[in-house]
Amino acid sequence: MENKKNIKNAPVINFKNKMNKRGSILNKVIVQIILIVFILGMFLWVTADRINNRGVRQQVLEKEIALLVDSAVSGMSFEIYKLNVNGIVNNIEAKNGNIFVSVDGLSSLKGYSYFSKYDVSVIEEPNKFVVKVE
Amino acid sequence: MNNKGQSGSGIITIYRVLAVSAISFTIFFLSSMFYDYEISVKDSEALIFARQTVDCVAPNGILDLDSLRESGEGIFAFCGLDESESERFFLSISVGGSAEEIDRLVDGDEGLEWVQKIYGSEFKTESVKKYEPGYYNGVFPVLLKDDSYKDVEMRVEVIVKDEI
Structure with a gap:
């Protein structure tokens, strides 16, 4: 009697087993894909941040200002706004023949050298720094 | 698949995730060491x-x-x-x-x-x-x-x- 029952229900059971197996595999594949995409996304985000980091922006600002000072003549001045496309400029200094720029909290240790026969000074104003060549 | 197979499959999944993570971090740290972006003026x-x-x-x-x-x-x-x-x-x-x-x-x-x-x-x-x-x-x-x-x-x- 039981065997007859089992035989009668066999196609349904087999169908259910097949469906569970396929659903299970699909479930695992989706989970794995999501995990891998998440990890690779994190990797790309961190790498992009590394490439576009504060050090590069600091370098850009220091070298741009140094070149401006190199080509300036007496009486010229340059304004660098604190809210800059390269980040928030915390400080700009001109000392010992070098330009130092602090960007987004990153201090400058090395700076970039400039050459000028004039005196170069930096004045801080509420929303900008003014580099004067006199 | 029985329960033992499913837990084994879970372990393999964890292993794959760890392997991908390890490879990603290795590439990131190696590129950080050798990536030296200098703007030459x-x-x-x-x-x-x-x-x-x-x-x-x-x-x-x-x-x-x-x-x-x-x-x-x-x-x-x-x-x-x-x-x-x-x-x-x-x-x-x-x-x-x-x-x-x-x-x-x-x-x-x-x-x-x-x-x-x-x-x-x-x-x-x-x-x-x-x-x-x-x-x-x-x-x-x-x-x-x-x-x-x-x-x-x-x-x-x-x-x-x-x-x-």
Whole structure:
């Protein structure tokens, strides 16, 4: 009697087993894909941040200002706004023949050298720094 | 699949995730170590330096070699540059007409000429490319102040050392 029952229900059971197996595999594949995409996304985000980091922006600002000072003549001045496309400029200094720029909290240790026969000074104003060549 | 198979499959999934993570972090750290993004402005510095020197040595386009010699200073000091500001530069000014060289003025580290020649030769390799000095070579027509004014050319060559 039981065997007859089992035989009668066999196609349904087999169908259910097949469906569970396929659903299970699909479930695992989706989970794995999501995990891998998440990890690779994190990797790309961190790498992009590394490439576009504060050090590069600091370098850009220091070298741009140094070149401006190199080509300036007496009486010229340059304004660098604190809210800059390269980040928030915390400080700009001109000392010992070098330009130092602090960007987004990153201090400058090395700076970039400039050459000028004039005196170069930096004045801080509420929303900008003014580099004067006199 | 039975329960033991499912737990095994879960362990394999964790292993795959860890392997992908480990590979990603390894690539990231290796690239961070070797990724050195340097913006080189040395050629621009050489060009600006050349123009500033020409403006200093030949103001208004008139070159007076006698006053330059009488000062007894090098060109850098004559133009008001400190030693700390000019230590990275080599300057060569060759004054001449179409046929001959009248005079040659040189100041700075002459070893940079030798370095520049190496970078211009077949011995330059990719590993040292980022240390290549900045270079500018240009001709400026000026009037030479002598007994009379003579049209001459100033061939200015500037080499800028890499900052290390």
